[in-house]
Amino acid sequence: MSSLRHLRQCHPAGIAISHYHTSSRALSKQSYKVLVLGGGSGGIAMSARLKRMVGAENVAVVEPSEMHYYQPIWTLVGAGAKTLASSGRSTSSIMPSGVKWVKSKVEEINPETNTVRTDDGSEISYEYLIVALGLQLHFEKIKGLPEGFGHPKIGSNYSVETVDKTWKALQDFKEGNAVFTFPNTPVKCAGAPQKIMYLSDAFLRKFSAPKTGKRAKANVIYNTSLPVLFGIKKYADTLWDIVKTRDLQVNLRHNLIEVRADKQEAVFENLDKPGETKVFEYEMLHVTPPMGPSLVIKGGPLADEVGWLDVNKETLQHNKYPNVFGIGDCTNLPTAKTGAAVAAQSAILGRTISRILKNQIPDKKYDGYTSCPLVTSYNTVVLAEFDYNAQPLETFPINQAKERRLMYYMKADVMPHLYWHGLLRGLWGGPGPYRKLMHLGMK
Structure with missing residues (x-):
């Protein structure tokens, strides 16, 4: 503790x-x-x-x-899929x-x-x-946290002290609700709260029999404060298809306000009806904390x-x-x-x-480029890339809204290498120059 x-x-x-x-x-x-x-x-x-x-x-x-x-x-x-030590x-x-x-x-x-x-x-x-x-990170803005992490069944991928607790809760899952949250604040890596949902679903499917195993006994629930699943429609359409195909429950405008870890209960407020709350019992809970x-x-x-x-x-x-x-x-x-x-x-x-x-006027403009590799299983990723206008700004000349194995290996193996040996050495400034090559100068 x-x-x-x-x-x-x-x-x-x-x-x-x-x-x-x-x-x-x-x-x-x-x-x-x-x-x-x-x-x-x-x-x-x-x-x-x-x-x-x-x-x-x-x-x-x-x-x-x-x-x-x-x-x-x-x-x-x-x-x-990776060890904490490797990070x-x-x-x-x-x-x-x-x-x-x-x-x-x-x-x-x-x-x-x-x-x-x-x-x-x-x-x-x-x-x-x-x-x-x-x-x-503001775990303390959720009643019952951070002390609730002293109990099993609860974790968060947003802290070095709690990320392994997520993996332990997933391994120990038997049956019931697996609940994943997104807070009512800006967050870093806004796709991460749902990535762990897709991975947890994949884990329960992979390591259990289809009809008698853990997935058949699980309700996988994503409670997000947002009014959308993902902010860019092109990628959101793909994610909604995944949600429906894999029988995942998504509740929009639901914000986590309290964790009763001793009872394995999570309390959510309905943001469209202020003051109205709903209690979810959980066998596993992944918390994305409020941030500021x-x-x-x-x-x-x-x-x-x-x-x-x-x-x-x-x-x-x-x-x-x-x-x-x-x-x-x-x-x-x-x-x-x-x-x-x-x-x-x-x-x-x-x-x-x-x-x-050099007393010169800046001549390059940041267009808001950002990327979110949406991990949808242990070997697939939807690679979302977009700009200030919430328009796709994709590096590869293919439809990146499709789940692809290649993008998973980029996320798991290529991007960490670019981070340690490129970005941190001031040698990697994003894929902008390569995007033009990939698209024959058209982007």
Whole structure:
């Protein structure tokens, strides 16, 4: 239970657990040309790119966590297809060589004075600031959590401390309701809450007899706060067909508000009828927690009215402070919060900053590209790719709304390699250039 208390704390995207450095964190150098806040995917990618632009000695990254996790693979970890150990590497091993790693937590950002204060009282000044602080997980906003994770039958693929609990609950499933949730907030990787539903269904079918096994005794239920199954119609149509074919129950506009783990009950509010609730008994429960802006940004001078980092959606430059930039889940960019989006943003932001360093006007625009590999079984994926206008922006010259084995292997094996050896080294900026080749220059 002591480890579960950490779930009340919130961690940046791409980072799972904070183990604070015990030695002195006094800085020999208090000023940097480029200061990067956050050592998740966006922060590391940008520090690698800026190292090549201004020199490693002029770049610093503020990040308290000793471990860095490739979180997109946790969908497969929760379903037993990958191990948790395979998703993590030490922060020291992925930090660009020569770049200063400040093992502290950001406490306050002061853009008027170009300074950042850390939790050990240090003040760091900068010429240019890149904010990559991710978002916050809020399990505590659901009554009965996070303490409910101390009971069996409940897990979440969104935390390093609970993803293995998902796999344990799936393995231990006997009969009854398998319930999967989507909260009434923005989330990172918005397809993940239903991916684990499809995988759980596939697991129960694969490892049990068709008529007498576990799947025949299971009610697989997806309760989502959204009014749709998926936001892009082309892919939603395919997913609805899968739902009907596999006898999966989808309840729209149902938001999880309480977990009674001792009774194995989950309470949902009907968002179309406020105050009306329904109790679901469960044999397995997967919780996607409410999420929100980084508390360091929210309410501060860099935030929009909701609390997200306020940046230009095309250049990723802050709308008020021209020497401040943002990337990834912490921003108010009107696109899905995914690792693929970070990759595409990193290429645009790198170009934006390189132009500004030369006193030139940014000439490349981010089109909102993001991707969501919708895992529908242990060997198939629907590869959704789209832009700001919620229009498909597909890399391959085939119909990506179809379930394909090739896309599963891309998700499970190719994408992790691109992440560790491409994105984090500042060498992978998304599939944009390859899309044009694939489509003979037509996209």
